Amino acid sequence: MRQALIIEYDGSAFSGWQRQPDARSVQSCVESALSKVADHEVQTICAGRTDAGVHALGQVIHFDTDATRSARSWCLGANTHLPSDVSVVWAGAVADDFSARYSAVERSYRYRILNCSNRAALQHRRAWFFPEKLDVERMRLATRALLGKHDFSAFRAANCQARTAVREVSRAELDACGDEIVLHVSANAFLMNMVRIITGVLVTIGTGEQAPQWVEELISHGDRTRSGLTAPPEGLYLVQVRYPAQHAIPMRSGTCI
Numbered sequence: 001m002r003q004a005l006i007i008e009y010d011g012s013a014f015s016g017w018q019r020q021p022d023a024r025s026v027q028s029c030v031e032s033a034l035s036k037v038a039d040h041e042v043q044t045i046c047a048g049r050t051d052a053g054v055h056a057l058g059q060v061i062h063f064d065t066d067a068t069r070s071a072r073s074w075c076l077g078a079n080t081h082l083p084s085d086v087s088v089v090w091a092g093a094v095a096d097d098f099s100a101r102y103s104a105v106e107r108s109y110r111y112r113i114l115n116c117s118n119r120a121a122l123q124h125r126r127a128w129f130f131p132e133k134l135d136v137e138r139m140r141l142a143t144r145a146l147l148g149k150h151d152f153s154a155f156r157a158a159n160c161q162a163r164t165a166v167r168e169v170s171r172a173e174l175d176a177c178g179d180e181i182v183l184h185v186s187a188n189a190f191l192m193n194m195v196r197i198i199t200g201v202l203v204t205i206g207t208g209e210q211a212p213q214w215v216e217e218l219i220s221h222g223d224r225t226r227s228g229l230t231a232p233p234e235g236l237y238l239v240q241v242r243y244p245a246q247h248a249i250p251m252r253s254g255t256c257i
Contacts, residue, residue, distance in 0.1 A: 001066070002098060003074060004249060005030075006090040007059045012125040012234065013085060017049045017059070026050070029086055030061065030078070037077035038067040047100045047241040048107055048190065053125070053233030058240035058252035062100040090250060098247050106170065106242040108186040111199045112235045116179035127180070128199075128235035134206035136176045141212035142205045143172040143183075145219060146198065152191055153222035155201070157230075160192035165222070167191065174202075184239075193230055200229030 007030060015023035019031070027044060034042040047060040069077065074091035082088070097103075112127035114120055119129045149168040156165055171186035183202065185195055201218065204210050218227050243249045 001068075002062055002064050002094050002096050004060060004062045004092055004094045004098065004100065004247075005074065005078070005088050006250070006252065007061060008057050008087050008089055008252075009055065009059070010085040010125075011050060011053050011055045014052060016052045016054070017046055026056075026059075026086060029083060030088075031063075033078045033081035034063060034074075036081050037069065037074060038065045040065070040067065045100050047104050048238060050236075050238055051193070051233050054236045054238070055126075055234075056238040059238055060100045060104070060241045060243075060249060062094060062098060089252070092248065094247055094249075098243075100241075103243050103247060104189075104241050105244060106186055106188060107190060108171070108184070108239045108241070109190070109195045110237045110239050111183040111185075111195055111231065112237070113181040113183075113199070113203070114179055115181050120179075125234045128232055130203060132207055134181060134203060135208065136174060136181060136206065138208070138212050139181075139202045139206045140174050142202055142215045143174060145213075145215040146172040146185070150219050151222055152194060152219065154218040154224050154227045155194045155197045156191035156224060157193040157197075158224060162191050165191060167194070172198075195236055196231040196233065197224075197227055197229075199231035199235070201227055203231065204229055 014026050017026045019025050019027040031042050042063050044061045044063045071091040075088045078088045114127040114129045115134050146169045151165050152167050153165040167187050169187045173184045175182045240252045
């Protein structure tokens, strides 16, 4: 039987999602907890691997098991064995052909920037503290060029292993409230560090160092060395993953951040 879970976690103290031999990973914590509930070794597949320091409100995973447990038992049982910075928030049985990774049709991320002169202690490791004043309207103009299907080679890490850099972005918006600027980005899939590089580019535009048209130029040239700054991981959140309706995976609104 195949089970799916939605997980949230604070990535601050993790080396990332993926299991690593000598580092604390979200995957190893989750698999250890689930193995205790299932009474056998569990291996998981996630919707999207997150890097060290990156958070998630709606990470989706699946695993196969012979154990018969209710959805409530999977949630409560796993949470009993999980550390306080990881929590299962939903569980449900899915079809055997469901894949947390390959069945996904859209992933949504959020990046939080704290744009003020004094750092905030309660936002430590939860947002990027950027003291230089940013022009949000310039940044908003720049996001328009991100929409649609493009080759995002200029927005991928040097060690990204994706076969193609072509991605389709369905949402790229900026919200500003008080000292906080929030970037919302949705796409069919993302390249390694893509949202963090996009954020770094937008911040460079927001400072006035580059014009809003710079995004179009970067996409056109496809050269990562031209796009400069990669935003730090602490402001990035995997908010939700969307699947075809037949899989009945709920969408998290992510309004708590």
